[in-house]
Amino acid sequence: MTNTKKTIVSWLCLSPLVIVILFPFAVMISTAIKPRAEILTFPPVWLPKNLRLQNFVDMWHAVGFGQALMNSALVSGAATVLCLLVAIPAAYATAWTRFRGKRLFRQFLLVTQMLSPVVLVLGIFRLMVGLGLVDKLWALVLAYAAFNLAFAIWMLQAYFGTIPKELEEAARLDGASTVQRLQMILLPLAAPALGVTAIFVFLYCWNEFVLALTLLRSTPNFTLTLQIFSLVGGRYSVEWDHVMAATFLASAPVAIVFACLQRHLVRGLALGGVK
């Protein structure tokens, strides 16, 4: 009895926030399935008189959704791999070896961690001009990997720290080299940590906006976020049915994956933090 009461009270208290959070999703879906004529009316209604799922198909071609999706997947995947490849040895060194300047290194990481690309966007743009990488997806791969490096190292070294050191010492006594120890003991044990870190880095790359906006010039190279923004930004007439169909297709899969993995992700972050 008290439990039912508690449930009702809890949901009542949360309801304003729940409504405001779900509101944009409802707007997305509602607009995405309406024919254009029903969109530009006042007052608009939630449910369409004529359901129009054809919007998604039309949008896919009109927007070049497939290409942008491909670009986002490529950039995010490559940046995540590069970031982890660089972060793993560094995390290993900070967690399991002693060296002079370790404190300095960690502080250096903290500073790069706090920097948002937008503050340095002018300098990054000039760097990429110098490297001839403007309008190249590689520019984003490098920049995303660099800006996630501190986060990845931090997370991984926290996990590595939880693995008993005796295991590593035993392996060393058995004659395993540093690389072998990393490969055969640390990485298998840290697989869940690698997964959580990879997901967060990937999510960052997938959602990133400022660098893509600055470094990409031509539509065939646009990432998904930028492509959808370009349908809205600086235009007089916006085809909202297409835009909402596109935002829905771009956000829903990520949101679903995030919701399914949420407990692991949050626990992973906490572990990375608690150390």
Place this chain on the structure above:
Amino acid sequence: MHDASAVQSGVTSSERLGRRAAPYILILPSIILAFWIIGFPIWDVANMSLHAVNRFGQLKGFAGFDNFSHLVTEPLFVGCLFRTLIWTVSVVGGTVVLSMPIALILNENFGGRRIARIIIMLPWAVSLTMSGIVWRWALDGQSGMVNATLFNLGIIHRPIAWLATAGTAFPVEIAIGILVSIPFTVTVYLGGLASFPVEIFEAAKIDGASPWQEWRYLTFPLLRPFINIALVLNTIYVFNSFPLIWVMTQGDPANSTDIFVTWLYKLAFRYGKLDVAAALSLVMFLILLSFTIAYSTLAMRDEEESAKSTGAPGSAGAGAQTGAIST
């Protein structure tokens, strides 16, 4: 990296050297990548800020602090500074306060708690750009669902062009900024709440503490370190937040929603005032640096405390960047 067989043969000098060099070799790639992609732009921006620069980015001779005095005399400077303060203080303050009751509720056992947690965390998974786009449409003056809903409820009698009106655009953006910052902050609080020992709360109940007293004298003081972390990290993210404002209004109408980040972007890529932009960049970098120092002092203090007791967040959330509004 040293040879495995050397381990058994005792300590040779080359092995000792190898062992000493190994950590540096392991961190070298990360240092190279960070200095190249992050370090160089910092140096470049700092260098530009001290030189006269034409609109094509060529340096034209040393200018001392001229760029900085140009920056503060720009007509938009004071307004942007003021709005950056309002934006940061209200979004961070609103988030940190509103997240508290939400985290306390989500920490209780009630039916459907898992679903409630998933819903509350949803804005975290959606990119700020997408959120901005959807809200821009929802707030549309003609056909937006916000107007329709308020109209049907009888709260407004004619449609309001929320984002096209100077008086409403900025407050609306602040509200949305709070909304998207809540998931991360609630997560930090929940992490704290989960780490508290249950016994002291039971003891308080037995002693007849009211829920308010329990919160005031137990929960709140225990949560203090987590609140501090949430404050500092949110401040950094919100101060840097670009996509929401850029997508919804691009700083308009009439620059009434411009904050430092959006103005910086315009100075650099729209107005072509590269030297002033570089000066602003450097100023923002220094502000961030001071936040970072504040954060690392806090984190280190908690780390020391957590060595004694349990549950302090340590260097928490250095990690949690992804959650953030800065994406």
